[in-house]
Amino acid sequence: MSNVKTFLDEPNRGIAAYHGDTFPLKQTDFPLNAPADVPAALSAFLRGVERRGVVLAELQCGRRETGEIALAASLRAFRQYASEQPMAQWPRGFWSLLAAAPPLRQAHPEARWPQDLDWLADLSDVDRMALLLRLAAGLDEDDAAAAMDVDQAGYRAALTRACPRDAEGQPDPQGWRDLAEAIQQHLRALSPERLAHLSRLRETLVLGADRRAVVQEPEAEASPQPAAVAAAAAAAAAPKAAPSRAPAKPRRPGKPFPWTLAAIALVVLCALAALGAWWWHGQQARLSAPATQAGGLAGEQGLVDDAQVQVEALSRDDDAGKRFDAAQGVLTHPDFDLLMDPQGQALSQRAGLLAWYAAAPQDRQREAAQAMTTPQEAMDAAQ
Numbered sequence: 001m002s003n004v005k006t007f008l009d010e011p012n013r014g015i016a017a018y019h020g021d022t023f024p025l026k027q028t029d030f031p032l033n034a035p036a037d038v039p040a041a042l043s044a045f046l047r048g049v050e051r052r053g054v055v056l057a058e059l060q061c062g063r064r065e066t067g068e069i070a071l072a073a074s075l076r077a078f079r080q081y082a083s084e085q086p087m088a089q090w091p092r093g094f095w096s097l098l099a100a101a102p103p104l105r106q107a108h109p110e111a112r113w114p115q116d117l118d119w120l121a122d123l124s125d126v127d128r129m130a131l132l133l134r135l136a137a138g139l140d141e142d143d144a145a146a147a148m149d150v151d152q153a154g155y156r157a158a159l160t161r162a163c164p165r166d167a168e169g170q171p172d173p174q175g176w177r178d179l180a181e182a183i184q185q186h187l188r189a190l191s192p193e194r195l196a197h198l199s200r201l202r203e204t205l206v207l208g209a210d211r212r213a214v215v216q217e218p219e220a221e222a223s224p225q226p227a228a229v230a231a232a233a234a235a236a237a238a239p240k241a242a243p244s245r246a247p248a249k250p251r252r253p254g255k256p257f258p259w260t261l262a263a264i265a266l267v268v269l270c271a272l273a274a275l276g277a278w279w280w281h282g283q284q285a286r287l288s289a290p291a292t293q294a295g296g297l298a299g300e301q302g303l304v305d306d307a308q309v310q311v312e313a314l315s316r317d318d319d320a321g322k323r324f325d326a327a328q329g330v331l332t333h334p335d336f337d338l339l340m341d342p343q344g345q346a347l348s349q350r351a352g353l354l355a356w357y358a359a360a361p362q363d364r365q366r367e368a369a370q371a372m373t374t375p376q377e378a379m380d381a382a383q
Helices: 002-008 038-061 064-084 087-099 115-122 125-135 141-148 152-162 173-188 192-214 226-237 259-288 326-331 342-349 351-359 362-372 375-382
Strands: none
Touching (some): 038 064, 038 087, 038 125, 038 173, 038 192, 064 192, 087 141, 115 125, 115 173, 125 141, 125 152, 125 173, 141 152, 342 351
């Protein structure tokens, strides 16, 4: 069991775990969440679990349409649950409702699994749910056991039975990692049409929760007391005084538009624009004037005849020999690898000939071999 648990945790190290009490929870007599906060929080929560939920449902029953039906039913039941339970309990509540959905209690008669997930077809319904709660939903042992309504020992036993096995019947860590990667790839490969369907389902659910949060039940009106009824009747029978009408305040005349300031600002802007145009024109004329005279006339640039060039003779003292000896020079040589391989160097120098030799027909190869053979080599070969 310890060996199984070691590699069961590996694919889920980066998945956030949920925490809370065991589901189902005790129902309270009053909502624990503010009605105005439920729709926004519900939308954010469902956006985070809807992908994993639809993949878990599909892989549990082996049929896409049946899995979507189970997810939709669980979402409708979760809307009522979310309005009555604290948000910290939402993760366990959602996965518990989905795991208990009737379409997911057994595989569909027409169940089909992808080729890289065919291991799921050989598992029992309980063992398959235990494995998918770990790899598809990303739950830890406590939350997965609570979602299946079993203790940790029972969940570990189901997860152990669901582990891939090698040829000797032992848990296969590589098979487990391949199975986890295949499920994650299935999560990432959801089509845009399915994602749009999940978004519409979520928005419909959130709008239903929003309407329930806005509509408040009318409070029962308190029965009027006799004294209050008498006072109201006396007030109605008393003559009403004419309401005093306050004198209307004189309307303040509208403030005139400051035409003078606008005219002054316009004049200043025109002056600045003219000054900028004059400066720009002068700069362009000065830069484009031909530079033909050394002195430089008006609007012209002069040339400098005698340019100051500084010349400094290099020192004849060669300090390279003091800093680097012959061995250091060889070690730092750019072709150090080639220098350390004389045979390779000789072969590289004959690369052109060898390439021609390899591409030539066999008769030419024999002629070239005879031409390259020295008389001494021919005598040695004859002996």
